[in-house]
Amino acid sequence: MRDFSQDHRWLSINTATIRKSRGVDLPLPDIIEACARRGIRAISPWRDQVAAAGLATVSRLVKQHGLALSGYCRGGMFPAADEAGRKAARDDNRRAVDEARELDAACLVLVVGGLPGALAGKAAHKDIGLARSQVTDGIADLLEYARSAGMPLAIEPLHPMYAADRACINTMEQALDVCDRLDPQASGALGVAVDVYHVWWDPKLQAQIERAGKQRILAFHVCDWLTPTADLLNDRGMMGDGVIEIPKIRGWVEAQGFAGYSEVEIFSSGNWWLRGHDEVLDTCIARHQTVV
Template identity: 70%
Template sequence: MPDFKTRDFSGDHRWLSINTATVRKQGDLVEILDACTRRGIRAVAPWRDQVAAVGLDAAVRAVRTGELALSGYCRGGMFPADPSKAAEVRDDNRRAVDEAAALGAVCLVLVVGGLPQYSRPGSPASKDLALARSQVEDGIAELLDYAREAGMPLAIEPLHPMYAADRACVNTMAQALDLCDRLDPGRSGALGVAVDVYHVWWDPQLEAQIRRAGRERLLAFHVCDWLVPTTDLLLDRGMMGDGVIDIPRIRGWVEESGFTGFSEVEIFSQGNWWEKPMGEVLDTCIERHRSVV
């Protein structure tokens, strides 16, 4: 357990947020938000495809009807691309900012992309990871100006190195924070990080980098667990408490550094949790949030 005294989650679930991917197979976004509201869950983090499926106006109405907060909006990014796709990348990310603002999200989460052929299909194949990282920095720099005008903070989410080729070539907190320091040296709150324990729990520099991030850079905190063995690198995340991540310790570091937001449950689980009834999954999230987060 952390030395720092974290918030006590054992008595209620007021600081629980549900990333809607956790139950994406069990219902559409409106149904998910309704189920969360009925359980007293105060916050969610929707995905763009789920919003598109019901329509932005319907999603906004459901959020407002349920009086829900948004701990984040998933996702912008996927910046590396062939130069001919520059306008597509720019416009897609600006739409993500606009949607996040309409829904009232506290930040837009950026999954920055890997090699261009995977980030933006149709781009020529490349193995130049350094170029991809350069395109990520350029893309965030351009988007940051637009996001500032919209009042929408951008949260870079470093992903586990196993995703460097296809999903995110920013793989550590240090990489993400280096980008933040170069692009937002004044620590304005416009650019920060999303700390997902699934992706960063292994990093020996994690505690120091969370401390480096501080309150201004810590925009989102995601929880789930790492199963051993993991049968699928994308779709076999564990429910909190079922794996090997010391979640309370990491939460302690995050809160000691000034984070006071929601703990957002984000679970991709094709062979397990996506197969269970929505209510059972949400009820388990509530119980584990109180007991092991």
């Protein structure tokens, strides 16, 4: 297991972590600048932030600062209520691959979607089995395109509390079943993003990380689970403030040969997004060296 205590060379910042500074939206160029100033070598930006700043501008800034992208957030949201919706998702996902390629991301992270309409509080149906089937079909279709673009796809199993509205792939086992079906040769074109927030509770986590192996582990995300958790979406904790055994899980992942970045992804409307982004980044660095 790598020693993170001496520096932060393996720290990546998911840009949602400082999406807001003192409660105000922070533009992606400012985020990039703040990361680069601290010697942070990698980020993982969100598409809406890239779109707001302009893909060409972001691409230039990333290259100028020599930043790596530990991932690109995000593709997915495959299930739709009708064929038009599925086609729109397909087109949008291909654009996401193109953007990820332009930014030279390590992978495109897939948040696969749940019941169509559920995110807006109006589920078109309740058939999660159908949604799962559409997700598999959607990934299969996108995989061909992504392969030809040389962009790995990382299925991110989300915590089961997001099964209805954000992602109906909810365990590592389930994600790896999809990988085995669509990429049986484990080519590296399809794998998983292991986010400790989503998977820490899983009694089969260690076994499934071992099953995944180096070829399937494309990203590693950290934050912490707070007790109590005040909000299902936006109350993630800073590493060390919650109950997740992050070093243990990182040890399992690295035992498989994973040697990429440890990406901090914190959504925190009630705490970290209200603080200044300089304080947040400094805290990320300190915690990366001490509790990750």
